[in-house]
Amino acid sequence: MAAHVESATPAPAILQEVNPAVLPRPVLVGHNRSFSWITDKICGIIEGPTPTWWWVCFAIACCVASFTVAGIIYLVATGVGVWGHANPVNWAWDIVNFVFWIGIGHAGTLISAILCLLRQKWRTSINRAAEAMTIFAVVCAAIFPVFHVGRVWYAWFLFPIPNSNYIWQNFRSPLEWDVFAVSTYGTVSVLFWYVGLIPDLATLRDRFAAVGNKTRAWLYGFFAMGWRGSNRHWSNYEMAYLILAGISTPLVLSVHTIVSFDFAVSLIPGWHTTIFPPYFVAGAIFSGFGMVLTLMLPLRAIYGLEDLITQYHIDCMCKITLATGTIVGYAYAMEFFIAWYGANPYEGFTFINRAFGQYWWAYLLMVSCNVITPQFFWFKSVRNNTTFVWVLSIFVNVGMWFERFVIIATSLARDFLPSSWGYYSPSIVEIFTFFGTFGVFSVLFLLFIRFLPIMPMAEIKAVTPQADVHAGHDHH
Amino acid sequence: MSNIFPKSANKLPLQIVIYLVVLVGLATAGVTYYMTPKYTRVGYAPVQPVPYSHALHVGQLGLDCRYCHSNIEQSGYANLPTAQTCMNCHSMVKKDSPLLAVVRKSYETGESVPWVQIHQTPDYVYFNHAVHVNRGVSCVECHGKINEMEVVSHQKSLSMGFCLDCHRNPEAHVREKADIFNLDSPTIATKSGTEAGVKFVHDWKIKPPQSCTGCHR
16 A cells, blocks of 8 residues: 555556545425424414315215225125126236235335335425325225125134134135235334324324313323323334334335235246246335325425425435336336246246237236336426326326236136136226225325324424534534 | 323323223133034023923933934934824823824824924035944934933034034044944943044044035035
């Protein structure tokens, strides 16, 4: 090392000292907003009078949700045959809708758990709503597997409860793994969401108590569980939150991996592939971020939250959508490559059939929505155009639903035996039941934005410029 | 600002946990005891149109089961006797007893005596009576000691778990061919040890099905 310092040789190719330019960190709360502004802004959404648009949306959402209720009542009263399943397609919209909804939830968990562990501070303003989205999506997802068993009062057979029939679960079946994966996922998501809510519920309790609204002070106070914001509370809170983030992190990967096993563990051509777990997880996060954008952009516009959900937040979400969407596109290509390279005639036929067979229209929709749509997010001008981003996010949702439909319907409709080939069309009951789940989801989400703080106030305050102890100084 | 909650609320979380544990424990115990076939079926002893006593006919007089239930070795369904069977004796014994009026009427008209069924397999269960009787399963295994009953009652749970107990370990339940209708006889396993039971199951090629389709066809 010392040799070259005093020598007269030309300057070394490596600089003696590297002084990289310090890139300014994007500001996460615009306009240098103060702590009290943040509290007033977010609590104001709950404390203010119920807006007319909320009632209109709520009424519509209830009407839509009634389709699911009616569909389910009809199914339970009549039998599972009211859905359009028939040989050879015995899994159809029920499992498509299940995977669609459960996939959407994954963005919430990714934002709350993985981004928390990776210290991605931009997660703070979207994580609460995204976690709510996760829970409500799991609720919608759970409807389908629970009711597709037909006699729903026997759904407890799914759990290993000792009984006088000696019925015991087949633990070698991925469908049984699914039961545990999804119920664990639901439980942990609710806990994570609730723990995060506690400090904010205490804020609301105090604010309602200050204006003398005893009922709401009592209600928020009950769920705040005596939070006083003491040092000890905060230190316990941080630890609980970290542990839950640690538990949730593997769930982001495991839940959809197990969902993909429902297919990959079988022997059906087009399902029996090792690429399924990563492909499904990427797809789930892709669809989830699509849904987060679909939900957050209108909220941002309606409540004027531009200082809290900044352009930087939207950029980040668009980039994750782009990355995961591109992984999904790669997986589509790789499936075809392996079908050809693996030289299995059934696999080869399945993929040719998938793209050019009877469901070619669904395949075309899937590819155009999932592969082409996210590529727009390469362009800053697109990411800056909120309306366009929102429209693209809808295409992502549509595309990801069709992905599941394509995988499930095409493989089953054309399996090994040509004599049993068929074509699947959904029954009207199935269509209504699925349509209604958007209402169920909307009802829950509307209640959430009306009665709970849609952003974690305490966490946002921690990422404001004022909260930075080095503000205005060197970052060393 | 006054407190919203009284000081006693501090104990609430613990109280809720304790109540939940107690409640769930009670519910589990209640369901286990009151809602399983061991409670819902065992002890069912309906009043029959004729006060027929198995204790008298079988226990004291030594009637064989097959005298009345004549097809149980040949038929998948265990039959009840016709009034003709009763009248074989009762045309002479106690021929004017008012308790037998229903039997005499049945004999004259040909209408069946309206016996109340006690042991019943559900519609979704395939059960062949003859197969069991011919493969070392004595009456007493499922029906209990009928020969001691004044009024027949449901003795065993006949739950799916009850069936599987025997289908999984037939060696503990089988009897010699000669002992099938002797309700006081011991099983081979109690008489000669488990090895003898296993040998009987092997020699008689007893292969009770354990797959779903064995019974739910």
